[in-house]
Amino acid sequence: MxxxxxxxxxxxxxxxxxxxxxxxxxxxxxxxxxxxxxxxxxxxxxxxxxxxxxxxxxxxxxxxxxxxxxxxxxxxxxxxxxxxxxxxxxxxxxxxxxxxxxxxxxxxxxxxxxxxxxxxxxxxxxxxxxxxxxxxxxxxxxxxxxxxxxxxxxxxxxxxxxxxxxxxxxxxxxxxxxxxxxxxxxxxxxxxxxxxxxxxxxxxxxxxxxxxxxxxxxxxxxxxxxxxxxxxxxxxxxxxxxxxxxxxxxxxxxxxxxxxxxxxxxxxxxIDAHAGGLGMIGTMGGEIEQDMSSRLSLICGTSTCHMAVNNKPIEVKGVWGPYFSAMVPNLWLNEAGQSASGMLLDHILSSHPAGSKLLQKLETGNLRMHLRKLLQGMAKSRRLSDVNFLTKDLHVWPDFHGNRSPIADPSLTGMIVGLKIDKSEENLALLYLATLQALAYGTRHIIEALVQAGYRPFKSMLICGGLAKDPLFIQIQADSVGIPILKPHEKESVLVGSAILGACASQYFNSVQSAIENMGGKADAIQPNKNIKSFHDKKFNVFLKMFHDQMQYRNMMC
The missing domain is CATH 3.30.420.40 (ATPase, nucleotide binding domain)
Known part of the structure; x- marks a missing residue:
């Protein structure tokens, strides 16, 4: 000190x-x-x-x-x-x-x-x-x-x-x-x-x-x-x-x-992901609606967990729950997720020839920053208004460690379409970007399953964890889904969630709800770029088609 x-x-x-x-x-x-x-x-x-x-x-x-x-x-x-x-x-x-x-x-x-x-x-x-x-x-x-x-x-x-x-x-x-x-x-x-x-x-x-x-x-x-x-x-x-x-x-x-x-x-x-959801769900973010059931919490680490709460039980095929009082007292929780997110990105970086070389001299965070700068330069040189347009012909299905939600099939494997014989840093940057997009489409896939089952359309997403340090990851999540993301000022929402419990056990606050309201803190709102929504819509359709193609390949090989 x-x-x-x-x-x-x-x-x-x-x-x-x-x-x-x-x-x-x-x-x-x-x-x-x-x-x-x-x-x-x-x-x-x-x-x-x-x-x-x-x-x-x-x-x-x-x-x-x-x-x-x-x-x-x-x-x-x-x-x-x-x-x-x-x-x-x-x-x-x-x-x-x-x-x-x-x-x-x-x-x-x-x-x-x-x-x-x-x-x-x-x-x-x-x-x-x-x-x-x-x-x-x-x-x-x-x-x-x-x-x-x-x-x-x-x-x-x-x-x-x-x-x-x-x-x-x-x-x-x-x-x-x-x-x-x-x-x-x-x-x-x-x-x-x-x-x-x-x-x-x-x-x-x-x-x-x-x-x-x-x-x-x-x-x-x-x-x-x-x-x-x-x-x-x-x-x-x-x-x-x-x-x-x-x-x-x-x-x-x-x-x-x-x-x-x-x-x-x-x-x-x-559970750690639930602590993250608890630590974020009371966050205040400007004029964005604070109704807990209108918010989807993303806790992004080795895997990503998607937490949604409701005052009534909603059964969602391929999504865990409904669980009563598992995160917020007296609310039903549905828990979706991606089995590999941070772990997948680390694999993409370390398995690429350029990535393995860069990791010898750069930490992972600095490497990702380096790739973001490369992408910005590539978009500028090609006169593209947004870096996302760089991956028009490069697509990733991200389930390298199976699918947790909403397909709930751990045997699914990853897919990449659009590979070239290219060992350059620029090629690594494009593959990294396409993987970020695929993870965002996974979130969109989960949201569609939740809404189809009975959830009202979400008004915002909350985000914490290691991937929340990557501004490109956050922006792509917002853009692909089309709703704002709240990023808490206190970056360690999982720590806050556990602190909320400690505060209740000590009787400093008389209820979990009271602790949430007092310890939630504030957040910055990242708005979606609506100008590229149609591009993400097209890539999302490719994303879904890749899953159906994988199933078709399996059937052909039976």
Whole structure:
């Protein structure tokens, strides 16, 4: 922390910090991050550490809960240096929806066929459970109506089925399964509670607006996981709390380890993308309508999640949900997304000959800036009014890691039309631009599915995450859909979302709704360029045709 030059400034700083909320979060799958966030939703200080990821074979992604927790401890210590522990009012956790496996004593137990206990997390992006997901979907069970008609292999129940089938010698030794956000609150407090957000969105746990909720034993019986019901579902959770609800205070030994006070309030957790949606949805952006159901939130990281809320349940084919109170209390959530967005762009950059060379001397952010300048120069030299016109004959279908929404087919693959024998930086820039456009058309495809199912046309989109740092990505999203985008002044909306929960657990605010209103902050509005809407309409039609062509190729090869 910088030393202030006057006593008045020091007093203001101390008062400012007195109102701060402490939040720890795991984000982007490969980073643990912590931050101090004040009661106005502003990030004061943050810290990040890299996490280890194993890829034992294609489409397998594993992590270590020990590595993640130790990294969390380190980043927490980083952000509280020089801070009076009394100023930390509450703690909120969020994390990726990954499956954590522990033994009966709470120690890591392997999810890997190598049986290395350190590798005890199946990550959200892991696609090993394809057969298990297919089996569940063929049952046609009524519970599938809450996941757009199909369970995803990214969810936890198919992964549990995979463990039981492929690691039978370990199955009876597993004592606890957690979603990663709930694992973090358990490590901090010792309480084995689960978040309604994680269970409803990723575990096929039922929650209705009537207040009725619970595990569906008929469903577990039908898919062969009825043994998880033993001892009142103790392995997968029998105490379920709402996000932001007090789930316990910091254990004395954990508080001592972190340098905080024992019993500091800890909030029931939330999934990282949902934290981003929560942190943005109350944002004020000029004259743009602030009705939550008129806004679509985009949380853009390794993947992109599209969050929409409504006061009534809307079933959307190929889109997860409707989930009651999973993000905003008393509102139904539909969750769509793209399995690879940031990860796809990184692949495009690193796999191109020019990109691999540029990455040796430029960081990813600087490389993208370099490409934007190249595109501007190319458009100017060709006397084009907008850079988007450069890709008239270059088209991308972006599902290199399957389609999450609205087609809900993880077996789909990527497609590129218009390739040339060209290793130049200009060629890389064009391919990068076409990929940005394809991701935007994916958003438009999702919006059309939501509206067709019953959502009112959206008036704006909110955006956060790593890709929100790219102005070209944001502008293309606005242009292709034809509605403005709100970019929060506070760039770390996911951190703010977790801070909102921490504020509620500490009772600084008496409800999540109140915290949203006070901590939402302001945003800049990026307006769509209506002059190129017809161009994007044509490319979107090509986009849809590419999917149908892929299906036709499959049928031809049967």
């Amino acid at each position: 910088n030393t202030r030059s006057s006593s008045q400034e020091r007093i203001n700083y101390q008062l400012f910090m007195f109102n701060s909320i402490f939040v720890i979060m795991l984000y982007y799958s490969n980073h643990a991050r912590a931050a101090l966030v004040d009661c106005y939703g502003q990030v004061i200080k943050s810290s990040a550490r890299n996490l280890q990821i194993w890829r034992p074979q294609a489409d397998f992604y594993e992590q270590s809960s020990t590595d993640i927790w130790e990294s969390c401890v380190n980043v927490i210590k980083d952000v509280i240096i020089g801070i009076n522990p009394k100023e930390v009012k509450g703690i909120g956790f969020d994390a990726t929806c990954s499956l954590v496996a522990l033994d009966n004593n709470g120690n890591p137990l392997s999810v890997s066929q190598s049986k290395i206990n350190q590798q005890n997390i199946i990550m959200w992006m892991d696609h090993r459970a394809q057969d298990e997901a297919d089996f569940i979907n063929k049952t046609g069970h009524e519970i599938l109506k809450f996941v757009g008609g199909k369970v995803s292999l990214e969810m936890e129940i198919p992964k549990l089925m995979w463990l039981k089938k492929h690691l039978p010698s370990l199955w009876t030794k597993y004592g606890h399964f957690f979603d990663l956000p709930d694992f973090l609150t358990w490590k901090a407090t010792g309480y084995e509670s689960r978040s309604m957000c994680s269970l409803v969105c990723k575990w096929n746990y039922e929650c209705l607006s009537s207040g009725s909720h619970g595990w569906n034993l008929n469903f577990l019986n039908q898919i062969g996981l009825d043994d998880l019901a033993e001892n009142n579902f103790c392995k997968i959770g029998n105490k379920v709390l709402m996000p932001g609800e007090f789930c316990g205070g910091l254990l004395p030994n954990i508080a001592d380890l972190l340098g905080l006070l024992p019993n500091t309030p800890v909030a029931t957790s939330i």
